[in-house]
Amino acid sequence: MSILSQPKIVAGAFQDAALGPIRRKIEAGERLTLEDGLILYETPDVWSVCQMADAVRRQLNGEVAYYNINRHINYTNVCALSCKFCEFYRKRGQDGAYEYSIDEIRNLTREAVESGATEIHSVGGLHPYLPFSYYTDMVAAIRQTADEMGSDLHAKAFTAVEIVHLAKIAKVFKADDRQAGIRWVLEQLIDAGLGSLPGGGAEVFDDRVHNETHKGKIRSDVWLDVHRVAHELGLNTNATILYGHIEDRKERLVHMDMLRKAQDDALSRLGYESDAQGAVTLTREGVEMPAAGNCSKGGYFQTIIPLPFFPDGSELEQLPGPGGIENLRTLAIARLMLDNFPHVKSFWIMQTLAMTQLQLCCGADDVDGTVVWYDITKVAGRDTHQEVAVDDLKKAIVEAGFMAVERDTLYRKVERNGKNWSVRER
Numbered sequence: 001m002s003i004l005s006q007p008k009i010v011a012g013a014f015q016d017a018a019l020g021p022i023r024r025k026i027e028a029g030e031r032l033t034l035e036d037g038l039i040l041y042e043t044p045d046v047w048s049v050c051q052m053a054d055a056v057r058r059q060l061n062g063e064v065a066y067y068n069i070n071r072h073i074n075y076t077n078v079c080a081l082s083c084k085f086c087e088f089y090r091k092r093g094q095d096g097a098y099e100y101s102i103d104e105i106r107n108l109t110r111e112a113v114e115s116g117a118t119e120i121h122s123v124g125g126l127h128p129y130l131p132f133s134y135y136t137d138m139v140a141a142i143r144q145t146a147d148e149m150g151s152d153l154h155a156k157a158f159t160a161v162e163i164v165h166l167a168k169i170a171k172v173f174k175a176d177d178r179q180a181g182i183r184w185v186l187e188q189l190i191d192a193g194l195g196s197l198p199g200g201g202a203e204v205f206d207d208r209v210h211n212e213t214h215k216g217k218i219r220s221d222v223w224l225d226v227h228r229v230a231h232e233l234g235l236n237t238n239a240t241i242l243y244g245h246i247e248d249r250k251e252r253l254v255h256m257d258m259l260r261k262a263q264d265d266a267l268s269r270l271g272y273e274s275d276a277q278g279a280v281t282l283t284r285e286g287v288e289m290p291a292a293g294n295c296s297k298g299g300y301f302q303t304i305i306p307l308p309f310f311p312d313g314s315e316l317e318q319l320p321g322p323g324g325i326e327n328l329r330t331l332a333i334a335r336l337m338l339d340n341f342p343h344v345k346s347f348w349i350m351q352t353l354a355m356t357q358l359q360l361c362c363g364a365d366d367v368d369g370t371v372v373w374y375d376i377t378k379v380a381g382r383d384t385h386q387e388v389a390v391d392d393l394k395k396a397i398v399e400a401g402f403m404a405v406e407r408d409t410l411y412r413k414v415e416r417n418g419k420n421w422s423v424r425e426r
């Protein structure tokens with residue numbers, strides 16, 4: 001656990017005078033407003049925005065940039081929904097539709113353990129016919145296979161959207177008391193061996209965007225309910241924002257604000273003091289970072305993962321998608337607005353490794369992992385086999401000027417001897 005000092009922003013006047021008051025707030029550990037966020041989006045001086053995000057990133061995580069060795073399992077692409085920005089889903093019986101058996105999950109887990117992975121990250125479509133037991137069996141199969149092989153492999157699985165789908169399949173989801181059904185599902189999955197929740201399915205927390213691009217998916221209040229219950233049960237979770245389609249920048253900022261309010265609640269439950277406005281910021285001098293991996297202190301958002309929208313193959317193919325500067329700026333703003341998130345991930349699969357190197361200098365402290373298979377979004381010109389060798393990840397981090405540190409899912413440092421590994425509590 002580290003005690004934080006003030007962020008060190010290089011002295012000197014900004015080209016854009018509107019950034020001065022924002023810098024003063026950042027240096028004082030004060031929360032930025034939505035209006036501040038809009039200034040950060042609209043200023044032509046994007047490099048000063050990146051510089052401020054870098055100062056906060058160094059305040060929270062020093063010179064360290066994290067990577068992990070993991071394997072993604074997208075257990076089915078069959079989905080009851082048809083989100084417009086999604087190129088992954090298929091309808092049952094359609095060409096290319098698939099679902100893995102539990103035996104196949106076991107085999108993939110075995111391969112992951114043999115490759116030295118510390119994590120399985122498993123998400124999929126909302127399959128209309130698989131029974132609830134399939135999901136608990138999947139998690140149990142991952143954990144049992146790992147146990148048999150003497151590995152502490154972590155099972156991170158199911159977005160909030162899938163958790164609600166599971167509650168509906170299990171017939172425990174009630175609109176007038178949805179947290180009860182969500183809690184029941186999470187308890188069954190925790191019993192089976194679930195270790196944490198990923199952050200997908202959040203998209204953009206806005207009803208207009210929801211209605212136009214992913215109607216049928218859960219709305220922001222339900223997504224936040226799932227994470228709230230997970231936090232109450234001691235699970236750490238992550239969060240995403242899928243940007244660069246039909247949403248505007250203000251809607252992105254509202255999304256970030258809703259996430260940081262949810263994190264205020266989570267950190268308050270863990271004993272953090274809030275200010276008069278109810279804000280709990282990690283960027284104030286003297287505040288402690290949440291203890292990585294300490295289960296008795298689990299139950300908060302670890303990471304925000306800004307995900308750029310890829311138009312190719314989706315129903316929104318006519319849109320251009322975000323450009324490189326917008327990707328840099330959005331990640332930097334996420335670092336500055338989400339003052340109570342310990343980590344910001346540049347998910348290299350969607351950003352590309354070259355962009356991830358730049359983002360490490362603009363607020364990111366995590367590049368995710370070696371990701372053997374990733375079916376959800378294909379970067380143009382690549383197939384789904386998107387493995388990057390550990391040496392390449394480390395080289396990319398070092399070339400960006402940071403110290404490459406392998407982490408487990410809960411941001412504990414991994415001690416590795418070839419394929420064998422253990423973790424050190426911080």
Ligand code: SF4
Pocket residue numbers: 079080081082083086087088089124125126161214217
């Ligand atoms: S984004 Fe998720 S819920 Fe929407 S269609 Fe794709 S797989 Fe289904």
